[in-house]
Amino acid sequence: MKTTARIAKNGPRIKDHSACAYKLLAINDALDVLRGKWKIQIINTLTFGKRRFKELQREVNGITAKMLSKELRELEMNELVLRTVRDTIPVTVEYELTDYGTTLDKVIDELSDWGMKHRKRIIKKR
């Protein structure tokens, strides 16, 4: 029977499913945090320092107030960004990366490194 032979050749079919599933969960958790057209651009902008809402809107090119507000809320929920309402006139709101937010640096750098290699590789082929 073919199937049996193929299993043997392909290496282990039985794997630690719970560890594997947990790893996949974790990866998806990380990607969820970064998901969305603007998340990384916002995080990146905030690595240069605190920004107010309108400042962010000007620096993150093309983003609308709705999307900025939504993405910031999600980043805040994940404790990556700290929102501070300042008692000025008019009221201003400051956003900054939390210490926890900066722990994403390694992930982002890794993505960036791989992305650059990939970009070169794929462009070269065309």
Next chain:
Amino acid sequence: MKTTARIAKNGPRIKDHSACAYKLLAINDALDVLRGKWKIQIINTLTFGKRRFKELQREVNGITAKMLSKELRELEMNELVLRTVRDTIPVTVEYELTDYGTTLDKVIDELSDWGMKHRKRIIKKR
């Protein structure tokens, strides 16, 4: 004028925009490759060895033939996965990670590590 003071406090407003934009491009290139509900699960499954189409469909829980076919085609286009048609009866098609595909390991591990920490952190708060 408040604004002037704020700029000084917040550090450099002028940054190397071209380097920065290039980095963002690279990150998005990497995320594009991983985008899609099933990509990472497929890659992960293939790290355990070659798989045929139907084998993948059984192992990647819940995926439809249409999505599997589409995601595999995209992975193949990005040279992460090699597709081999074998002259058996019936014809079988084998998918495997390319060497290039395995260079994603570091990125995926980084995502996984951060995701696990994040998962623990967020769950603890509830």
Next chain:
DNA sequence: GTAACTACTTACCCAAAGTATACCAGTATA
């Protein structure tokens, strides 16, 4: 009084992503 600044929210719309179901041709098995 009206425009412009602050920081948003709301309602509506479209396109892309994903799901469900059926179908194809060829071969083997009960």
Next chain:
DNA sequence: TATACTGGTATACTTTGGGTAAGTAGTTAC
């Protein structure tokens, strides 16, 4: 003869992500 295997494709449907445009509320400058 009917069923199940191989690797997909075709069609229709729903869900989601994100864009557009307008509104809100309070303050200030012209």
